[in-house]
Amino acid sequence: MLAACSLGQGVGEATGEVHLPDCAVENTAYSLEPSFFSADYVSDPRTRVPGGAERTVVLRMQRGGYRESLSDGLTILLRDITEIQPLLPMSIEISRDEGAMALMTLYLNETCESGFPREFWTVPGVLQGVSGTLTLDSVHSPSAPIAGGTGEFSGTFTGVRFVDVGAPDTRFAVLDGWFAFPYQRGRPAQRFP
Numbered sequence: 001m002l003a004a005c006s007l008g009q010g011v012g013e014a015t016g017e018v019h020l021p022d023c024a025v026e027n028t029a030y031s032l033e034p035s036f037f038s039a040d041y042v043s044d045p046r047t048r049v050p051g052g053a054e055r056t057v058v059l060r061m062q063r064g065g066y067r068e069s070l071s072d073g074l075t076i077l078l079r080d081i082t083e084i085q086p087l088l089p090m091s092i093e094i095s096r097d098e099g100a101m102a103l104m105t106l107y108l109n110e111t112c113e114s115g116f117p118r119e120f121w122t123v124p125g126v127l128q129g130v131s132g133t134l135t136l137d138s139v140h141s142p143s144a145p146i147a148g149g150t151g152e153f154s155g156t157f158t159g160v161r162f163v164d165v166g167a168p169d170t171r172f173a174v175l176d177g178w179f180a181f182p183y184q185r186g187r188p189a190q191r192f193p
Contacts, residue, residue: 010037010181012061014074014157018173020125023112030173032072034061037181039140039153055080055141059153061179063110072110074175076134077103081141089137094129094160104129106162106173127173132160140183154180 014032018025038060062073078084079101092102108125136155156178164171 008036008038008060008065008181008184010061010179012037012177012179012181014061014175014177016173016175018108018111020108020112020171022171023125025108025111030175032061032074032177033063034073034179036060036062036065037179039181039183055082057081057139059179068107069109072108075105075107078139081139084136084139085141088139089135091133091135094132094134094157096128096130102134104134104157104160104162106175127162127164127171129160129162130168133158134160152180152182
């Protein structure tokens with residue numbers, strides 16, 4: 001009997017405007033069209049719980065299951081699930097502050113190819129979230145499941161402005177969207193080109 005790994009299943013969208021003039025992208029009708037979703041718990045020494053349980057998680061919604069360096073996608077880093085869970089649903093203001101509860105990053109490596117072997121080098125389309133609102137409806141923590149929890153991650157984001165910190169007035173995006181996907185133990189299978 002053969003076993004198969006399931007891809008990062010879920011639903012969601014991210015739409016809005018993207019401005020990357022050096023990539024000839026001035027798109028006021030951008031749609032990420034994500035089809036790959038994952039949640040990876042990461043080791044962060046500031047939030048490590050005795051016994052090895054992790055509190056920090058990176059959520060990813062991406063177009064296709066290729067490597068991030070070849071895809072368009074969005075990541076959301078949640079610093080401490082145990083602080084967030086009891087307050088659900090909760091809204092978080094997005095910023096770049098060091099102590100921010102959530103950080104968001106937009107990468108546009110399919111829309112804006114960069115680097116070798118292109119004829120000319122371009123700056124990668126990686127933009128940091130600096131403002132807007134993320135509203136979390138559900139989060140999952142394998143080490144501290146909540147009563148009545150759904151085992152999924154879900155939420156919405158509105159008016160999130162992403163910028164290239166070196167050129168915030170010319171290289172930026174503003175997106176709205178939502179996501180809902182189940183937590184899958186381990187990393188979902190990822191296709192490579």
